[in-house]
Structure formats: C-alpha cells, structure tokens
Amino acid sequence: MTEPVEVTLTVNGRAYPLRLEPRRTLLDALREECGLTGTHMGCEHGVCGACTVLLDGEPVRSCLIFAVQVEGSAIRTIEGLAEGDQLTPLQRAFAAHHGVQCGFCTPGFLMLATGIIESEPDIAEADLLDALSANLCRCTGYQGIVAAVRAALAEIRKERRR
Amino acid sequence: MKPAAFTYHRPATVDQAAGLLAELASQDGRVLAGGQSLVPIMAFRLARPAHLIDINRVTGLDGLSMRDGQLRIRARVRHAAFHRPVEDGPLGALLATVVRHIAHYPVRLRGTFCGSLAHADPAAEWCLVAATLDAELVAISTRGERILAACDFFHGAMQTALLPDELLAEARLPLVPAGTRFGFAEFSRRTGDYAMAMALAVLRIEGGVISAPRLGIGGAEATPRRLAVAEAVLTGERPGEAVFRATADAAAAAIDPLIDGQTDARYRRELVGAMVYRALIHAAAQETRA
Numbered sequence: 001m002t003e004p005v006e007v008t009l010t011v012n013g014r015a016y017p018l019r020l021e022p023r024r025t026l027l028d029a030l031r032e033e034c035g036l037t038g039t040h041m042g043c044e045h046g047v048c049g050a051c052t053v054l055l056d057g058e059p060v061r062s063c064l065i066f067a068v069q070v071e072g073s074a075i076r077t078i079e080g081l082a083e084g085d086q087l088t089p090l091q092r093a094f095a096a097h098h099g100v101q102c103g104f105c106t107p108g109f110l111m112l113a114t115g116i117i118e119s120e121p122d123i124a125e126a127d128l129l130d131a132l133s134a135n136l137c138r139c140t141g142y143q144g145i146v147a148a149v150r151a152a153l154a155e156i157r158k159e160r161r162r
Numbered sequence: 163m164k165p166a167a168f169t170y171h172r173p174a175t176v177d178q179a180a181g182l183l184a185e186l187a188s189q190d191g192r193v194l195a196g197g198q199s200l201v202p203i204m205a206f207r208l209a210r211p212a213h214l215i216d217i218n219r220v221t222g223l224d225g226l227s228m229r230d231g232q233l234r235i236r237a238r239v240r241h242a243a244f245h246r247p248v249e250d251g252p253l254g255a256l257l258a259t260v261v262r263h264i265a266h267y268p269v270r271l272r273g274t275f276c277g278s279l280a281h282a283d284p285a286a287e288w289c290l291v292a293a294t295l296d297a298e299l300v301a302i303s304t305r306g307e308r309i310l311a312a313c314d315f316f317h318g319a320m321q322t323a324l325l326p327d328e329l330l331a332e333a334r335l336p337l338v339p340a341g342t343r344f345g346f347a348e349f350s351r352r353t354g355d356y357a358m359a360m361a362l363a364v365l366r367i368e369g370g371v372i373s374a375p376r377l378g379i380g381g382a383e384a385t386p387r388r389l390a391v392a393e394a395v396l397t398g399e400r401p402g403e404a405v406f407r408a409t410a411d412a413a414a415a416a417i418d419p420l421i422d423g424q425t426d427a428r429y430r431r432e433l434v435g436a437m438v439y440r441a442l443i444h445a446a447a448q449e450t451r452a
Contacts, residue, residue: 002167022170022214025201044163045202052268059268064201068170069216112268133353134266 007068011036012080022068027051029067030077038078038107042136049135052108052115053077059115059134078107081114089159090114090152099148101139108135113149121156128153165204171215176222176302179215179329184304186213187326193217195237198265198273199281223331232298232334237277241270241288252338252364252450253295260287260346260362266354279315280330282322284420285356285381287348289316292333293386294362294378300332301325316385319420342366342374345444347437348381357381358425359433361413361441365396372396377409377441382417382434391416392438406442410435 002021009016009029016034027044030036030053042050044063051062054076081088090113093099100106109132116123116131123131132146171186173179183191191213194200203209217223223237226248233253244261247254264270264278264287278288279299292299297312301324308328315323324330338344348360359382365375375396380386392413399405414435419427 002169005170021167023165023167025165028164045205046198046269049266049268058271060272061198061268063205064197064272066170066197066201066214068172069218116267130262130353131267134268 005068007071009034009067009070009075010073011075011077013074018067020067022066024067025063026053026055026065026067026070026075027062030062030075033067036077036079039111040104040107042104042108047136048105048108049112050105050108052111052135054111054115057115057119059112076111076114078110081110088114088152089155090117090149093148093152093155094145097148097151098144099141101137101141101144105135105137105139109137109145113152117149117153117156121153121160123153163205163207165201166207166210168211169213171213173215173217173220176220176329176331179217179220179223180302180304180327182213182215183327183329186215189213191215193277193280193329195277195280196240196273198269199277199283217329228337231337233337235275235333235335237274237329237331239275241265241273241275241278242267244275245270249337251340252342252344253335256338256344256346256362256364257291259344260291263287263346263348263357263360264354269354276330276333279333280322280324282316282318282320282385283356284319284384284386285358285360286386287357287360287380290360290362290378290380290386292335293380294364294376294388295335295338296388297336298334299330300334301328302331303328307331313387316387319384338364339366341450343445343448343450345441345446345448347440347444349433349437359430359437361434361437363438363441363445365445367401367446371398371400372405373398377413377438379413379417379434379438382419382430384418384420389413389416396442401442401446403443406439406446409442410439413438 004019040050042048046061046064053062192211194214194216227234244257247258292312299310301308344364360380362378395409414431419430
C-alpha cells in the first residue's frame with residue numbers, strides 16, 4: 001500500500017479529490033497536485049517556515065505533514081487570504097510597511113501571522129516576536145515584517161473597539 | 163529531499179494501534195505522532211520506515227489529567243498545551259517556562275510531549291524534565307501495559323527502553339509541592355535551535371537552607387539525567403553564589419560530554435557549568451507561594 005491512495009483535501013473551502021502516494025507531503029500536494037504554487041518550498045525539513053499554511057486555523061509546516069493525514073481538515077493557503085482584489089489588513093500592512101523584499105518568505109510569514117492574529121489577537125509583544133521567529137527571511141527584512149504584523153494587530157484591535 | 167515510500171495506517175483506537183504495532187514493528191513499522199522530528203529525518207533519509215502508524219486520530223490517547231498526585235500526559239498532547247500553566251502549582255509554571263525553548267511556535271502546535279520522549283534526542287527539553295522530575299512512562303503493547311521510570315528509560319541518543327512493538331501512551335509527572343522553586347537555563351546558537359547544554363534545578367529553601375534539590379542536565383551527554391554529586395553539594399547549604407559556583411563546577415566535572423565538530427569536551431563542560439549556575443540563580447530568585 002505504498003501505492004497511491006485516494007485523499008480529498010479541502011483547501012480554501014474547495015475540495016480537491018486526489019490520488020497520491022502516502023509519502024507525498026502536504027506541501028508537494030498543494031503545489032503539484034492542486035496547482036497552488038503560492039505556498040513556497042524552502043528547506044523541506046521544517047526549519048525555514050516558507051511552506052507555512054493553516055491547518056484548522058493553526059500555522060504548521062506543510063513539509064512536515066503528509067497529505068494523507070489531513071483528510072477532513074480545513075487547509076488555508078496564501079491563495080485563500082484576499083477576496084478578489086480585497087487584501088486582508090495584514091496583506092495591506094505588509095505593503096505599507098515594506099514587509100516584502102524578494103517575496104520568497106512572504107506567503108509563509110503571511111500565513112504564520114494570520115494564524116497568530118486570528119487565534120491570539122491580544123498576544124503580548126514578547127510572545128509575538130517569539131512566534132514570528134519561527135520563519136526565516138533570507139533578505140533579513142525582519143523589521144518591516146514585524147512592523148507590518150504590529151500594524152495589522154493594531155488595526156484589528158481598533159476595529160474591535162468600535 | 164523527499165521521504166522514501168511507506169505504507170500508511172491510521173488506527174482509530176488504542177487496541178488497533180497496538181495491534182498494528184505488534185504486526186508491523188518487525189517490518190520496520192514506526193509510530194507517527196506530531197512528526198516534527200520523525201518527518202525531517204525521513205526527508206534526509208536517515209529514517210526509512212516501511213510502515214507509519216499515525217496515532218493522531220486515536221481516541222483515548224488525548225488529554226491531560228490529574229490523578230494520584232501526578233499530571234498524566236497522553237500521547238497526543240502537543241507542546242503548545244503547556245504554553246499556559248496546566249495547573250496552579252510550580253509544575254504548571256515549570257512546564258510553561260520550559261516549553262518556550264522548544265523549537266518554534268508552529269512546531270510546538272504540532273509536536274507532542276510523549277513523541278519527544280520516545281524520540282529521545284539528547285537535546286530535547288521534555289526528556290530533561292522527565293529525567294529531573296523522575297517521571298513515570300507508560301508503554302503499551304498487545305501484551306499489556308508496562309510502567310518505566312525515567313531513569314531507566316533513556317538508553318542513549320535516540321535510544322529508549324521502549325520495545326519495537328510498544329507505544330508510549332502516557333507520561334506521568336509528579337506534582338511539585340507548593341513553595342518549591344525551579345530554574346531552567348539553556349544555551350543554543352539560535353533561538354529555537356537544538357540545545358548545546360541545559361540545566362533544570364528544582365529545590366526548596368527551608369530554614370534558610372536548600373533541601374530536596376534536584377539538578378538535571380540535558381543536551382550535554384547522550385541522555386539527560388540527574389546529577390547526584392552536584393545535588394549533594396547543594397543539600398543543606400545556604401543558597402548563594404559560592405555554593406552555586408561549586409555545584410556548577412561539580413556538574414561540569416561529572417559529565418561525560420558529547421563531542422561534535424563545533425563542541426569539544428572542555429567547551430561542553432563550560433557550557434554545562436554556566437547553565438547549572440544560571441538555573442540555580444533563577445531558582446533562588448524565584449518568588450514562591452508557600
């Protein structure tokens with residue numbers, strides 16, 4: 001049974017019925033079977049965070065999960081953030097605060113930060129920095145990334161008080 | 163790289179999981195829990211299990227409970243469960259302190275406490291906690307249940323007392339009495355990276371002197387352990403820099419240091435001494451609720 005198995009992935013609300021080998025990672029399945037190449041492949045062993053996606057709302061390394069494991073779970077990827085041309089507050093903040101340089105780490109950072117913002121909107125500053133340290137930016141553009149996430153959090157908190 | 167081919171199994175119950183392990187252990191079958199250590203070594207082809215038994219949907223392996231003065235941690239409990247204290251006493255605070263040193267946030271959301279023990283990386287924080295607190299570890303198989311003491315559990319780097327067909331179903335940590343102090347210190351080159359040395363000190367100060375000290379070190383030898391010779395230096399002494407320095411020196415001298423390309427024996431001993439000293443300083447400075 002290393003033979004291909006039937007798996008249905010639910011990605012950004014859409015069902016993808018697939019046939020794949022159990023050894024296929026979620027990352028490879030997203031990119032190569034679903035055609036969702038916005039999730040980037042970096043180190044392929046869980047160090048860089050470029051492949052971060054949301055699994056039932058939690059940011060995870062998609063290179064460290066096999067696609068067969070996530071049947072029935074809700075996957076969100078970078079393609080699922082904006083609605084049409086309408087960017088999320090976090091995406092707008094990345095643009096405004098120069099959180100993007102070469103762009104390779106950006107999808108991973110956006111999904112990591114989206115997971116943090118949605119689950120812990122009142123996260124303490126130290127915990128935020130600790131959580132964001134999970135992903136690598138080879139341009140070393142961390143200041144802009146951190147500023148963007150702080151700005152998005154501030155906007156969301158302000159919105160909530162209204 | 164891509165992991166080698168394997169056959170995937172997803173048991174729904176503990177009995178099914180034990181049955182699959184009994185059948186497949188001899189055919190290079192392994193348990194998959196959080197996968198945050200196993201999947202990377204599969205990607206490097208350092209591990210090529212022919213069968214993976216995924217316990218992530220096994221009912222009866224989830225949850226934390228308190229019984230008979232022990233915190234019972236089932237096999238599916240993830241590191242992130244300890245981000246906030248799981249109980250009001252010193253143990254909850256200790257676990258919430260240590261968990262921050264484990265890898266990074268997304269890895270903590272996925273990796274499991276028991277998986278870390280079963281993997282037995284010398285640099286694993288939970289292995290140090292289990293050894294320092296004398297945890298009990300519950301192994302199950304189709305033959306039944308076996309309870310192992312932490313001091314008998316770790317046999318070497320990535321080696322444990324678990325038999326190939328056994329599943330580590332639960333870890334039991336003794337609750338730590340109110341008024342007990344702890345300190346933890348770890349050295350690694352980057353945030354979230356593997357520990358090059360770490361120390362966990364758990365002690366009481368009664369009548370101005372140290373009592374019932376536990377001092378564990380990890381990341382420095384093939385397995386984590388308590389250092390009786392260093393604990394003996396502390397017992398009955400007034401806490402202070404001199405006795406902490408003497409304890410650190412005793413610990414540094416007592417270890418059988420791991421050596422790698424960047425770390426020779428002398429450097430590892432110095433790191434152990436520094437971590438023991440810091441852990442003791444943290445413990446002594448800690449506010450306690452008597």
